[in-house]
Amino acid sequence: MDVRNRNRVTVSGRADGPVVMLAHGFGCDQNMWRLVVPALERDFRVVLFDHVGAGRSDLSAWNEERYSSLDGYADDVLEICHELDVRPVFVGHSVSASVGVLAASREPERFSGLVLLTPSPCYIDDPATGYRGGFSAEDIDELLESLESNYLGWSAAMAPVIMGHPERPELGEELTNSFCRTDPKIARVFARATFLSDNRDDLAGVRVPTLIAQCSQDAIAPREVGEFVHAQIDGSELVTLSATGHCPQLSAPEATASAIASFAAGAVR
Amino acid sequence: MTSGDVPHRTPGHPGDRGPVPGGGEAVGQVSALLEDSAEDLYENAPCGYLSTLLDGQIAKINRTLLDWLGHRREDLVGRKRFADLLTVGGKLYHETHFAPLLRLQGEVSGIALELKAADGGRLPVLVTSALKRDSDGRPLLIRTTVFDARDRRAYETELLRARQEADRERERLQRLATTLQRTLLPPALENVPGLDVAAHYHIASADEVGGDFYDLFPLTAGTWGLFLGDVRGKGAAAAAVTSLARYTLRAAAVYHPDPAAVLGNLNTVLNHESHGDDPRFCTVLYGLLIPADRGGFHITLASGGHPPAVLMRADGSADYVHTPGGQLLGVVPDADIATATVHLGPGDTMLLYTDGLTEAHTTMAGGRYSDEALLDFARSLAPTTAQAAIAAVRDLLGSFDTVDDDTALLAITAPRPGGEEARGAG
Numbered sequence: 001m002d003v004r005n006r007n008r009v010t011v012s013g014r015a016d017g018p019v020v021m022l023a024h025g026f027g028c029d030q031n032m033w034r035l036v037v038p039a040l041e042r043d044f045r046v047v048l049f050d051h052v053g054a055g056r057s058d059l060s061a062w063n064e065e066r067y068s069s070l071d072g073y074a075d076d077v078l079e080i081c082h083e084l085d086v087r088p089v090f091v092g093h094s095v096s097a098s099v100g101v102l103a104a105s106r107e108p109e110r111f112s113g114l115v116l117l118t119p120s121p122c123y124i125d126d127p128a129t130g131y132r133g134g135f136s137a138e139d140i141d142e143l144l145e146s147l148e149s150n151y152l153g154w155s156a157a158m159a160p161v162i163m164g165h166p167e168r169p170e171l172g173e174e175l176t177n178s179f180c181r182t183d184p185k186i187a188r189v190f191a192r193a194t195f196l197s198d199n200r201d202d203l204a205g206v207r208v209p210t211l212i213a214q215c216s217q218d219a220i221a222p223r224e225v226g227e228f229v230h231a232q233i234d235g236s237e238l239v240t241l242s243a244t245g246h247c248p249q250l251s252a253p254e255a256t257a258s259a260i261a262s263f264a265a266g267a268v269r
Numbered sequence: 270m271t272s273g274d275v276p277h278r279t280p281g282h283p284g285d286r287g288p289v290p291g292g293g294e295a296v297g298q299v300s301a302l303l304e305d306s307a308e309d310l311y312e313n314a315p316c317g318y319l320s321t322l323l324d325g326q327i328a329k330i331n332r333t334l335l336d337w338l339g340h341r342r343e344d345l346v347g348r349k350r351f352a353d354l355l356t357v358g359g360k361l362y363h364e365t366h367f368a369p370l371l372r373l374q375g376e377v378s379g380i381a382l383e384l385k386a387a388d389g390g391r392l393p394v395l396v397t398s399a400l401k402r403d404s405d406g407r408p409l410l411i412r413t414t415v416f417d418a419r420d421r422r423a424y425e426t427e428l429l430r431a432r433q434e435a436d437r438e439r440e441r442l443q444r445l446a447t448t449l450q451r452t453l454l455p456p457a458l459e460n461v462p463g464l465d466v467a468a469h470y471h472i473a474s475a476d477e478v479g480g481d482f483y484d485l486f487p488l489t490a491g492t493w494g495l496f497l498g499d500v501r502g503k504g505a506a507a508a509a510v511t512s513l514a515r516y517t518l519r520a521a522a523v524y525h526p527d528p529a530a531v532l533g534n535l536n537t538v539l540n541h542e543s544h545g546d547d548p549r550f551c552t553v554l555y556g557l558l559i560p561a562d563r564g565g566f567h568i569t570l571a572s573g574g575h576p577p578a579v580l581m582r583a584d585g586s587a588d589y590v591h592t593p594g595g596q597l598l599g600v601v602p603d604a605d606i607a608t609a610t611v612h613l614g615p616g617d618t619m620l621l622y623t624d625g626l627t628e629a630h631t632t633m634a635g636g637r638y639s640d641e642a643l644l645d646f647a648r649s650l651a652p653t654t655a656q657a658a659i660a661a662v663r664d665l666l667g668s669f670d671t672v673d674d675d676t677a678l679l680a681i682t683a684p685r686p687g688g689e690e691a692r693g694a695g
Contacts (some may be wrong), residue, residue: 142358
């Protein structure tokens with residue numbers, strides 16, 4: 001299996017630098033990191049990839065069984081680490097924070113550190129324990145409806161384009177909305193895996209240095225969720241970025257890059 | 270521009286016709302119809318306008334959108350974010366798709382969302398947003414237009430429903446086709462003493478029933494009949510002919526086992542069934558197997574326009590069992606049937622196939638697999654066994670670019686005495 005092509009892995013930056021691996025969340029692809037990559041490339045070797053089903057990953061590698069739980073994505077992360085033979089600081093945005101937690105619990109020695117960017121181990125409220133994730137199951141159904149009515153220009157004819165033509169890379173470029181283009185079926189499965197997973201119990205198993213970076217105003221991962229994650233992971237650090245929204249790597253790229261860089265520099269020392 | 274820039278004029282007289290060169294009358298008439306108030310154009314445009322700060326805070330909103338939502342300006346401006354107007358699902362979509370795309374592309378257009386009105390109602394809208402940047406290219410604010418999409422959303426919902434319905438129908442059709450296909454083939458091949466048998470059916474399209482068929486069945490006193498054929502066409506009409514051909518062949522073989530007579534009877538039945546605009550043709554290779562005293566079987570083959578069988582000998586040679594001149598069945602009342610007789614000795618394997626195999630598309634020169642290529646392939650296989658030959662041809666089919674047509678394969682081997690295995694094809 002060609003892991004690099006499957007996940008459209010790209011490596012850039014300082015060849016002898018410590019490795020920072022950036023994992024995008026639900027919705028778009030590795031382009032999400034565009035604004036922070038230049039700052040990180042100066043000191044680090046930067047590994048980017050697309051989750052299978054997203055961006056320009058190999059869609060033929062997608063199957064519902066593997067990718068209907070976050071474990072499938074965690075397996076992929078470990079496979080990429082093995083393939084590149086790296087021991088990175090893993091930066092997981094949003095749902096990929098949970099993916100990183102799962103991967104690091106399975107192979108702690110594989111990671112120098114974890115950066116959980118706007119994480120939420122569970123998006124759904126749990127009245128039994130008083131946990132507030134911010135959403136109800138019905139809210140998630142509503143999201144699925146939004147996905148159904150917004151294919152973002154996806155069509156069956158586009159599928160071959162994003163199915164990976166390594167020999168004709170120009171095919172996949174400059175398509176409107178391509179960063180967030182997804183087959184509606186794949187999007188539905190990823191949305192379910194993202195918003196219906198409950199990884200709260202996995203947090204205590206994290207044994208690698210961890211930074212939690214949350215936004216001051218985030219409609220998806222409220223601050224109390226970031227604090228919950230911080231409390232569950234022994235020895236973790238929590239920073240609150242002065243940023244609005246769920247994607248600080250886009251809304252506050254400098255602050256996000258510098259939080260990642262200073263943590264990563266310390267973690268690999 | 271303010272509303273004072275262009276003077277108001279009273280409309281011209283109804284009798285005025287077109288512009289008068291140098292005259293001021295018509296200009297006045299047109300300018301009265303011109304939008305002379307940007308403010309009014311903004312506030313009462315037939316779409317909603319909304320400007321937000323980068324964090325989503327509403328900075329400006331027009332009257333049209335306020336009216337649609339039933340909100341007061343002072344409750345929104347400086348107090349709410351755009352995402353606050355969305356349903357929860359829409360908010361998730363906004364945060365995970367819309368906002369990132371807007372930052373990455375500078376613009377997002379035609380996104381379907383639902384806005385929450387003050388009275389709790391929901392307004393389906395299409396939203397387009399663009400980033401306004403300062404002179405250094407830094408984002409300053411977000412401009413958004415909002416279109417009422419109630420009718421369109423109803424239409425799209427209907428399309429989506431129709432598509433889901435079509436998907437379900439297609440699945441149902443595929444199940445039906447698969448089931449029908451299965452009934453046209455024997456569930457398992459008979460166990461023939463002194464003969465190894467293997468078969469394979471390659472389905473080219475899950476949507477349509479193909480017209481290929483085969484069978485192997487007992488006749489009197491240790492003799493056996495076998496056939497493999499191909500009905501022209503696909504779908505339900507072809508399936509009906511396939512069914513007719515199978516049962517006619519079985520019945521005709523009992524009545525008169527001579528292969529040429531069996532095919533002659535099938536030809537007659539097909540001719541009776543054929544109607545001008547509904548022709549029913551097929552090609553068939555029919556064989557009568559009689560155990561030979563010296564081991565193996567005597568085989569009499571009769572062909573009605575079917576590609577010749579391939580015989581792969583125990584000594585490693587291979588050749589076609591030519592049955593030239595046999596005519597397509599169902600076309601003329603007295604079709605010519607060609608016959609040939611061979612001895613299938615111990616270690617010999619005979620392969621029957623339909624032309625889906627020889628006409629498959631390949632990347633080789635010529636674009637299609639061919640009779641010559643198949644013979645070369647058979648020579649590389651021989652000596653072989655029924656199972657090994659079918660497995661090898663299956664792999665071959667899998668290696669082709671496309672196999673347009675269904676392909677049926679039937680192979681028989683007279684095993685060597687003492688169970689000595691022929692060298693397999695790997």
